[in-house]
Amino acid sequence: MKKFICINCPLGCHLEVDDSDPNDIKVSGNTCPRGKIYAINEITAPKRMVTSSVPVSRSDLLRVSVKTSQPIPKDKIFDCLNEIKKAHAEAPVAIGDVIVSNVCGTGIDVVATRNAHKI
Amino acid sequence: MRKCDIVVVGGGPAGLAAAVSAFEAGTKDIVILEREERLGGILNQCIHNGFGLHTFKEELTGPEYADRFEQLVYQRGIEYKLGSTVINVTADKTVTYVSEQEGLQKISAKAIILTCGCRERPRGGINIAGARAAGIFSAGTAQKLVNIDGLMPGKEVVILGSGDIGLIMARRMTFEGAKVKAVVELMPYSSGLNRNIVQCLNDFDIPLMFSHTVVDIKATNGRVSSVVIAQVDDKLQPIMSTAQEIACDTLLLSVGLLPENELAGYAGVELSPVTNGAVVDDQMMTSVEGIFECGNVLHVHDLVDYVSEESSHAGKCAANYVQNGMSATQYVPTCGTNGVRYVVPQKIRKDANVEKISLRMRVANAFKNVELAVLLDGEKIFSRKRPIVTPGEMETVVLGSELVARIKQGSKLEVTLLKGEEK
Numbered sequence A: 001m002k003k004f005i006c007i008n009c010p011l012g013c014h015l016e017v018d019d020s021d022p023n024d025i026k027v028s029g030n031t032c033p034r035g036k037i038y039a040i041n042e043i044t045a046p047k048r049m050v051t052s053s054v055p056v057s058r059s060d061l062l063r064v065s066v067k068t069s070q071p072i073p074k075d076k077i078f079d080c081l082n083e084i085k086k087a088h089a090e091a092p093v094a095i096g097d098v099i100v101s102n103v104c105g106t107g108i109d110v111v112a113t114r115n116a117h118k119i
Numbered sequence B: 001m002r003k004c005d006i007v008v009v010g011g012g013p014a015g016l017a018a019a020v021s022a023f024e025a026g027t028k029d030i031v032i033l034e035r036e037e038r039l040g041g042i043l044n045q046c047i048h049n050g051f052g053l054h055t056f057k058e059e060l061t062g063p064e065y066a067d068r069f070e071q072l073v074y075q076r077g078i079e080y081k082l083g084s085t086v087i088n089v090t091a092d093k094t095v096t097y098v099s100e101q102e103g104l105q106k107i108s109a110k111a112i113i114l115t116c117g118c119r120e121r122p123r124g125g126i127n128i129a130g131a132r133a134a135g136i137f138s139a140g141t142a143q144k145l146v147n148i149d150g151l152m153p154g155k156e157v158v159i160l161g162s163g164d165i166g167l168i169m170a171r172r173m174t175f176e177g178a179k180v181k182a183v184v185e186l187m188p189y190s191s192g193l194n195r196n197i198v199q200c201l202n203d204f205d206i207p208l209m210f211s212h213t214v215v216d217i218k219a220t221n222g223r224v225s226s227v228v229i230a231q232v233d234d235k236l237q238p239i240m241s242t243a244q245e246i247a248c249d250t251l252l253l254s255v256g257l258l259p260e261n262e263l264a265g266y267a268g269v270e271l272s273p274v275t276n277g278a279v280v281d282d283q284m285m286t287s288v289e290g291i292f293e294c295g296n297v298l299h300v301h302d303l304v305d306y307v308s309e310e311s312s313h314a315g316k317c318a319a320n321y322v323q324n325g326m327s328a329t330q331y332v333p334t335c336g337t338n339g340v341r342y343v344v345p346q347k348i349r350k351d352a353n354v355e356k357i358s359l360r361m362r363v364a365n366a367f368k369n370v371e372l373a374v375l376l377d378g379e380k381i382f383s384r385k386r387p388i389v390t391p392g393e394m395e396t397v398v399l400g401s402e403l404v405a406r407i408k409q410g411s412k413l414e415v416t417l418l419k420g421e422e423k
Ligand SMILES: Cc1cc2nc3c(=O)[nH]c(=O)nc-3n(C[C@H](O)[C@H](O)[C@H](O)COP(=O)(O)OP(=O)(O)OC[C@H]3O[C@@H](n4cnc5c(N)ncnc54)[C@H](O)[C@@H]3O)c2cc1C
Pocket: B009, B010, B011, B012, B013, B014, B015, B033, B034, B035, B036, B040, B041, B042, B043, B046, B049, B050, B051, B052, B084, B085, B086, B087, B115, B116, B117, B118, B140, B143, B164, B165, B168, B260, B263, B294, B295, B296, B297, B301, B302, B303, B304, B305, B307
């Protein structure tokens, strides 16, 4: 039995999930269908967006903020952060520019979320 | 003295949206004054995602959301001055600002829109006893240090306050290699989103201690070395027998935002003791004719989307005032009762010829299975069932033209909760 708090709305239902039979995952404690979908995703393939920032040179900014272009598997968060920590950008940077491509072999890029002008 | 139709004080999301919408409404002689070196306000440091779902139907980070509105300002060639701090606003609508390039300057405006945002409640605001040591930061200051300056405020962290800013910073500090030992919350619940509790704390096994507070701060060589926390009773008084010490070098305070209303005060604008913002009518006009207020300076918003919405409305109304002058003669006051802590706007023009009016409100406690109702002189004219309402989430009721027409005959508008159970 695994426990989750549903994040879909402020009710925050306490969900209990029985995944002893992977073909028939049972969810209880949910008030609406969104709770069930959430719990099954959290059990089978939890994903998270990762946001951080990297240093940028030749700009009036010190850092430029970045995000994964899509959510990545939750267990890859810290590996992804380690790759981001090694990265560095050079101005000019535009929102959407790829800063780290195919981060941790996920096929997902880390992209800039802020423009940095060259000075 | 320079003359200008509209001066916007503050270039955050509220100021940008107000300026763009005033421009669109035909008043183009506008200047935005911003004290920082860039537009975008607090969004520049909010690098996490979760902005704009409502407005753009996609989940943006703070800087991306700000950029969307900055582009609208650039495209229209709306004038803005950076590094320009407004130091005075008068009732006759003279704005005084200082900047490195221009020194002390005055502008005489036909209308002023105040969009100065909030500042964080400091340690003095909650009177925590103990050492006056290095290592105590407001959560927003820590956010700026990490995200803008690339500096880490500390290694072992305790956070007081579980609102969204505290939760976001718990994850951010963890991402940058710090150990967040606990998030301590005075109340028995968090005002933050469940999503943030799950994704910022539970994901990283950071303990969230409800009904606890910091009762002492200890220091060694001028730096925080530990904090003492204790459980509180139902009157929120610490129970000293439950005190425990947590070793840490950093304490982050996320204990509330205070609307920045000094300028409004100088102009003689009437302020609400509940919201700490101005008292406004349905055009977002304050008690001083021609001075408008919107965004976080008016009342604390949890979602920037609603800041943009409210501010677009204020900008349009300011342009209308510049073009057509004052229209209001009589007002219908609004109020919140039975668990509704406040309603903005606080009054509605009786002769308002508008298609709709948005009432924004917050409740005082969490209630389940409630009916949120609007009463006009006691008669129910609007109601909506809600499975839950919480103090952390602003509620909005939009009254359409039919209902607005009925308000004209009324004398008092009340927003209330019916049939709720306290959670
Ligand atoms: C840490 C944090 C996290 C948040 N997370 C989210 C989230 O996940 N999702 C979401 O939707 N919303 C979030 N919000 C809320 C959202 O960011 C705010 O509601 C929004 O930024 C408020 O906009 P504003 O323009 O009213 O104020 P601000 O953004 O504070 O802008 C005010 C501007 O006015 C300027 N100013 C003030 N005084 C003067 C003066 N005297 N002269 C000149 N300029 C002046 C300031 O420098 C600033 O640029 C968050 C807020 C914070 C603080």
